[in-house]
Amino acid sequence: MKYNIDKLFRRIPLIVRCTILVTLLTPSFGFAQGNAKKQLTKEDYSLWSNLRVGKLSQSAKWVSFSLFYESGEDTLFVKNSTATKTYSFPGASKGEFIADNWFSAMSSKGELVIVDLLTSKREINAEVIRYDLRVGTKDIILLKKRADGKKDLELKNVVTKKSLLLKDIENYWYNSGRDAVIYTTKSENNTAIGLFNLRDNTTTIINNNPNAFQYSDIVWQKGGKSIAFLLQPLEGSKRIYRTCVGYYRLAEDKFYSFNPSAQDHFPEDMEIITSSFAYLSISEDGKRIFFGLEKAVIPVDLSQVQTWSTKDKYLYTAKVQIDGWDRAAKVAVWWPERNSFKRITDNEFPKLMLSADQKYAFLYNPEQYEPQANREAPLDIYILDLETGTRKLLLQNQLGKEAAISISVYEKYIVYFKDRDWWAYDIVSGQHKNLTKELGVFFSDNESDRPEQASPFGNPGWIQGDKTLFVYDKYDIWSIAIDGRCALRLTSGREEKTTYRIVAQSTQQSFKMNYDGSYKGVFESKDRLLIKAEALEYTGYCFWDKKAGLQPLIDKMMYTSEFIASAKNDSYVYKEENYNLSPRLLIKEKSNSKVKMLFQSNTQQAKYYWGCSKLISYTNSKGSILNGVLFYPANYLAGAKYPMVVQVYEKQSKELYRFVNPSQKNPTGFNIANFNSKGYFVFLPDIVYQVGDPGSSAVDCVVSATKHVIGSESSIDSTRIGLIGHSYGGYETDYIITQTNMFKAAVAGAAITDYVSGYLWATWGFEKPNFWQYEFGQLRIGRSLYEDFASYLRNSPIYHAHKVNTPLLSWTGEKDSQVHYYQSIEFYLALRRLGKIHTMLLYPGEGHVLMDKKNQKDLTRRIEDWFDYYLKGNIKPEWL
The missing domain is CATH 3.40.50.1820 (Alpha/Beta hydrolase fold, catalytic domain)
Known part of the structure; x- marks a missing residue:
């Protein structure tokens, strides 16, 4: 008969349980059980550190982690899965594994340290500004500063030590999908932007200009088929030149340029800019480029008499900063093939999100229902066809909070939360459909003790191939067909009083910015989901996939976090802690069914009395x-x-x-x-x-x-x-x-x-x-x-x-x-x-x-x- 030791442990009285736990843990701290403990004083506090899990190598042979101290004397570590070898990198950051046998990190002195984990040989590369790993290879891309102040781009192989150097490089942008680097150069008379093809080590000059300009804000199209960038005049040249947008398609070796001065309807009082909510981007099909526009900002005159009116949409301080949205950056779209453009946002509709295919914009004005008493006013959201310019009302009196929580965009659908249910709007048919009405559970907190309308528990993303949406109720994860045909509850949290939530394992599964909203995570049908489980007296992790369903991994009377699963096998690492157990790093290898401790932080704790x-x-x-x-x-x-x-x-x-x-x-x-x-x-x-x-x-x-x-x-x-x-x-x-x-x-x-x-x-x-x-x-x-x-x-x-x-x-x-x-x-x-x-x-x-x-x-x-x-x-x- 098998017993769940952790569940049996829960039945033991507290004081006995604490005594057992301390006794069990003391040897792992490295002190004899008979050693007398002492009282903790404030002079001892500086000994304590915070443990943070870093990365797991491809086959889980090595793990990186960091210790952070209040003194700032932080250290990055690498340890092998057998706990027999440890490397330390005081003050280092951006630690990365190269395959299974090498590790790289940036020192606090601007040095790139590369370690052969098998031989312990270290290579120091001085004056490194930044670096990237070339995906699927043992190459490193690094930008280095020379003694004369100029910079070089180097492609270095950690095994052969061979390298290729591009001299006089200002900056670079790497794209793993295209296996290429975009770089910029600057000489006495000229600035240029080029392409470095890593597959055949060839370079191509995309564009060059007098050195009165600089290239900035380089962005890659998804999949690496094209790039866009801004060509900005330097400070002394701004009276003569205006910022332009460049666009280059790699396959056709074709360059397009958007010059505001050559556009008949470009607003004379605005310039092309980039900002957090008006940034440069490329549509997935490469046919549309989006960029920001902004008027020259005139500082608010603080010496003027302030006029506060009860009819103002916003308080005076916010009103003058917005100035009727004149001070807010706007977004425009450009079609390079026909060299035409349109403004998308304006003072009437200053906020937007784009549809997944970037053919439609969803527009709103957060001050429409102001002044009002709540923190965020409700929103009326309009859909705009970018091609035809047709605009119509899509959602009225929608839950506010800038739409970020309650609205998601998926291909030809917009998913939104209204009247306690999730709805889908089909952009093509124009139909709204309630997805959760018949499921018999609440998807927002019906037990909330606040007077406000409760926000939804969440919508982390969808399985694109299956057109299946993930949503949360209080406890469980639901998979719902976006056309409403079927719904499946993936977990049994309601019965167990356990909350299950999906943990993103890649950038694709994470939220991405969508101007004033966000794109939720995209999952593949074959993906194995990582799920965190939290109950009152335990936390844990599970895997879920279509074939095997829910597969519990950890179920402990501790707090578990920072779980990282291997991409190549069933190995994983995670951090666990208890109030009387300092955080420790544990690993489970594919070849070993037992979880073992890899690192215990704050081993000095065993010397002191603890609650x-x-x-x-x-x-x-x-x-x-x-x-x-x-x-x-x-x-x-x-x-x-x-x-x-x-x-x-x-x-x-x-x-x-x-x-x-x-x-x-x-x-x-x-x-x-x-x-x-x-x-x-x-x-x-x-x-x-x-x-x-x-x-x-x-x-x-x-x-x-x-x-x-x-x-x-x-x-x-x-x-x-x-x-x-x-x-x-x-x-x-x-x-x-x-x-x-x-x-x-x-x-x-x-x-x-x-x-x-x-x-x-x-x-x-x-x-x-x-x-x-x-x-x-x-x-x-x-x-x-x-x-x-x-x-x-x-x-x-x-x-x-x-x-x-x-x-x-x-x-x-x-x-x-x-x-x-x-x-x-x-x-x-x-x-x-x-x-x-x-x-x-x-x-x-x-x-x-x-x-x-x-x-x-x-x-x-x-x-x-x-x-x-x-x-x-x-x-x-x-x-x-």
């Missing part, structure tokens, strides 16, 4: 069964009494198995491992909310959870409980201490304290009125201030400040663009007037979280001082 985590279930006053995570103190002794800090922020039970590096540099000043090492329990309770009463919901859940955990763990001293939260958790902290005296001390960071003044403020990070946060979002009132004034007062800590008896430490950043620091000052002034115990820290130049390392250390120290003084009776720190 462990436990999942807690509790019930609030409404009868809802909720969860939380309790972290035990390092060197925990049953029967002893310990203080506890409760950290709050919505739902945090997913942190059950996450390892936490001890650190003095914490953006919010709080670190679970720090507190455990100092002899504290730490508790993270889940919170659910009633719309209109977020404050009392937080009080109910947190108080119920804290009472439960105190009652179930006798080692927690009920007279020494602290409370801490940041942002929304800071709001919850401030509100909770106005309603209960359970907590002996509290810390609130970047907290919202006044729902009235907060509602009538702007979130400058989004340049939006703050209405949406309260009416639709996280603050969960569900109605406007003037529809439900009482709820805004009832849920504001500021109006209950007279009931605070808990010493409070608050902190905020003076440049916080999400929660204004005046919110903290209001509460400070209220508590000052009432004579309460309160200290506020205001960090100049900092935002919603602290970014300056010096400030991070300062805040971490002060928060720990605060709780040490109030919960442990330590000497009062001087800063208090």
Whole structure:
């Protein structure tokens, strides 16, 4: 009979389980089990690193990974699958395997290091600017800087050491599908762009011009059949010349040029540019070139009187930056064969996505329904036939968020989410079809405790050959024919209470930018899907394919991540961790059915006492069964009494198995491992909310959870409980201490304290009125201030400040663009007037979280001082 050891392990009581785990792991750390452990101190924190998995060689004989330290002394490693040989590359980046026996990486000194993994011989190539691997070969393409400042392009074979040099090269762009390189050159009198055919080592000059120009933004057509680029005049030549577009077809050796000055209808006040949302691209059939247009930007005159009108679509600050969309880059299309062009976007419709064949554009204006109260307005989306110029309304009042979440483009279809279902629109027939209505499940969160319309769980892509769409419900992955004929549920997550999600394994399976939207992943019928499974008490990975269905690979009471499968066999590597187990790298080879550990990070952990985590279930006053995570103190002794800090922020039970590096540099000043090492329990309770009463919901859940955990763990001293939260958790902290005296001390960071003044403020990070946060979002009132004034007062800590008896430490950043620091000052002034115990820290130049390392250390120290003084009776720190 076979047993699942991991599932049996789950039945063992927590403290016994933690003891077993530490005992099992100690030998792997390299220390004898009998060695005495010691207490962790802040002087030891710098020893800890973060592990990140890198690459897997073709046949999984070698694995690369990196360790990152707060000191910046990072190292890239390569280790063989038998764990007998390790190479290290201090400060290196961009590590790549060449076949199975070589490895290359860029050093921090600009050197390309190439190692023969079998012989350990290293070759150093100095002054390398960048490099690429030539796919399917043992060649490296590298751009090198010479002593005279000029650059050369080199094609080097790592086996034969033979190389081919192209001299005086400015830059290059490699395409593996064409097995060719586009390069640019610059001499005293001339600039040129050329093609280097790697198959026969021949070069072809595509175009050349006086050196008043430079070539930029080179893009390859999919499959490498053609290229496009911008020909830009240098700074001193811009008054004479204009930026042009070049297009070259390799098979025909034919060059096309788009010169704005030679076009009858090209706008005189605009220039060709490239930007994040108006970039140069080539249609898949090579017949259309897309490029950006932009007017010369005149800086906003800050000395002028600002005119704020309630009828403005956007707030003044956003309005002047957009200037009726005049300041926004536009997109145009050019047909090289007939040398004609059209503008696609304009001030009426400034945003677009392209159809998969790039023959149609989907246009919209995000300000059409403005001004309105939500963060994003709904959208009316139009379809434009680029050839005929015909435009018609496609979707009306569509879910907003710039369409990126709810709309996908596939060949002749556009797939969109509306009224809780996925729909497909057939561009050819003009028909809309509901794909999920009859499936009997929700594809957005019907249990959401926010007032806003829930977004869909997701649509990662489709199988192009089968015309089959992937969509998610809360737990499962569905494969649905895009014409709606059939639907298949690939997983059984609903029955198992396990969430399954597809993990992209290639660039083709990943999202790609589509101007103001995205193209979702494209999968092949023969592809084996990699799927991540996550449940409350375990995580894992699976494979799925048409023939074998779902094939479980990992099912562990740990957090697993960064899974990489071999492209040539069934080998794979991944990272696993537990709260009391620092991340480690594991490998399973095709020839070996057992998973084995390849690398253990932070082996010094075995020298120190360490805590462990436990999942807690509790019930609030409404009868809802909720969860939380309790972290035990390092060197925990049953029967002893310990203080506890409760950290709050919505739902945090997913942190059950996450390892936490001890650190003095914490953006919010709080670190679970720090507190455990100092002899504290730490508790993270889940919170659910009633719309209109977020404050009392937080009080109910947190108080119920804290009472439960105190009652179930006798080692927690009920007279020494602290409370801490940041942002929304800071709001919850401030509100909770106005309603209960359970907590002996509290810390609130970047907290919202006044729902009235907060509602009538702007979130400058989004340049939006703050209405949406309260009416639709996280603050969960569900109605406007003037529809439900009482709820805004009832849920504001500021109006209950007279009931605070808990010493409070608050902190905020003076440049916080999400929660204004005046919110903290209001509460400070209220508590000052009432004579309460309160200290506020205001960090100049900092935002919603602290970014300056010096400030991070300062805040971490002060928060720990605060709780040490109030919960442990330590000497009062001087800063208090």
